[in-house]
Amino acid sequence: MCPFCFASEPYYFHHGICRRCLPYRGASLEEKDQLCVLTQADLSIELTQAQIESAHQIIDHCFSTHVCVEAVCGAGKTEMCVPLIEHCLSRGLKIGWATPRKQIVIELSERLQTYFKDSKIVAVYGSNTEIVEGDLVVCTTHQIFRYHHYFDVLILDEPDAFPFKGNQLLQDLLRASLKGYCVFLSATFDNHQFINFGPIHKIYVNQRPSMEPLSVPIVTMSLWRMILELWFLRSEKVLLFVPTIQTATLFSKILQCRCITSKNEHAAQEIEQFRREQSGILVTTTVLERGVTFKDCFVVVYDAGHVVFDEASLTQISGRVRRGMNPKKGHCMFYVKERSKVVDACINRIQKANGAGYASQG
Numbered sequence: 001m002c003p004f005c006f007a008s009e010p011y012y013f014h015h016g017i018c019r020r021c022l023p024y025r026g027a028s029l030e031e032k033d034q035l036c037v038l039t040q041a042d043l044s045i046e047l048t049q050a051q052i053e054s055a056h057q058i059i060d061h062c063f064s065t066h067v068c069v070e071a072v073c074g075a076g077k078t079e080m081c082v083p084l085i086e087h088c089l090s091r092g093l094k095i096g097w098a099t100p101r102k103q104i105v106i107e108l109s110e111r112l113q114t115y116f117k118d119s120k121i122v123a124v125y126g127s128n129t130e131i132v133e134g135d136l137v138v139c140t141t142h143q144i145f146r147y148h149h150y151f152d153v154l155i156l157d158e159p160d161a162f163p164f165k166g167n168q169l170l171q172d173l174l175r176a177s178l179k180g181y182c183v184f185l186s187a188t189f190d191n192h193q194f195i196n197f198g199p200i201h202k203i204y205v206n207q208r209p210s211m212e213p214l215s216v217p218i219v220t221m222s223l224w225r226m227i228l229e230l231w232f233l234r235s236e237k238v239l240l241f242v243p244t245i246q247t248a249t250l251f252s253k254i255l256q257c258r259c260i261t262s263k264n265e266h267a268a269q270e271i272e273q274f275r276r277e278q279s280g281i282l283v284t285t286t287v288l289e290r291g292v293t294f295k296d297c298f299v300v301v302y303d304a305g306h307v308v309f310d311e312a313s314l315t316q317i318s319g320r321v322r323r324g325m326n327p328k329k330g331h332c333m334f335y336v337k338e339r340s341k342v343v344d345a346c347i348n349r350i351q352k353a354n355g356a357g358y359a360s361q362g
């Protein structure tokens with residue numbers, strides 16, 4: 001078996017060398033002793049009782065087994081992990097944060113730096129790999145190969161997102177980066193994904209810090225109803241999700257509004273500008289389904305039954321509304337061309353989470 005990526009299939013090996021992970025080798029860091037620095041997080045918000053309980057549960061378990069935190073969208077997953085980061089940094093343990101999306105790496109590393117002002121937080125992604133070592137590494141799952149047998153604890157945020165989901169090599173390299181255990185975070189887990197990881201302790205958080213239930217999407221089969229909705233919301237902030245880049249470009253021309261897709265090079269600036277505006281429509285694809293928060297925004301999904309939207313992505317998209325501590329407004333509408341099983345499953349999942357309504361341990 002390859003010690004680097006755990007491949008065992010004979011066709012990967014040539015003269016005893018594993019070809020599967022060859023391009024990823026040679027860049028791995030050497031192990032160094034980490035200094036223990038008394039670290040205290042500077043959180044500008046207070047954690048709720050449910051968040052504190054979950055935070056303690058994570059610390060109680062993640063040094064003896066993998067942990068999976070299934071928390072509804074907007075439950076404050078990042079903040080729940082702050083005590084764990086504090087715990088690791090002040091004991092000289094190597095902790096990392098990996099997530100499939102570059103955009104989330106950028107936003108998250110900035111946010112964590114405001115919580116840990118005295119620590120060196122490094123963001124590592126495709127075009128940003130000059131500095132790869134720090135007190136806390138925040139990286140894309142594509143960069144994890146640099147950290148062979150490195151992390152005492154690795155937080156893996158949104159493992160059900162593209163391009164990590166379904167990529168066996170990335171999952172194996174991630175497993176190889178661990179000295180200890182992994183903490184998986186998501187609102188929308190796919191339980192089959194972690195079979196190779198062994199036993200996992202599950203923690204559920206079904207409540208947002210605002211104590212508000214999740215907003216259940218309104219489903220319509222009338223395109224006119226959707227257009228009318230956009231007209232009603234003309235003085236609000238609206239995220240309009242569409243299935244393809246072509247549709248996004250077309251809609252942004254018709255509606256004369258901003259558009260963010262994976263082809264957009266200045267996405268971060270566009271997001272920032274949209275955040276500052278009082279109202280307007282932002283047309284986007286699944287690229288913005290997770291990790292972004294716009295205060296008091298509304299969500300409309302065009303063609304929610306399209307194959308690019310799965311249950312997880314629709315749940316994440318509908319989770320963009322009524323986030324934060326004191327949301328004032330916001331709801332979500334799905335326009336479907338015909339009845340869709342995936343849309344039904346998403347609504348079921350949200351109603352179930354609302355019914356559970358409190359943090360529980362599994």
Ligand SMILES: [Zn+2]
Nearest residue numbers: 002005018021
């Ligand atoms: Zn290998």
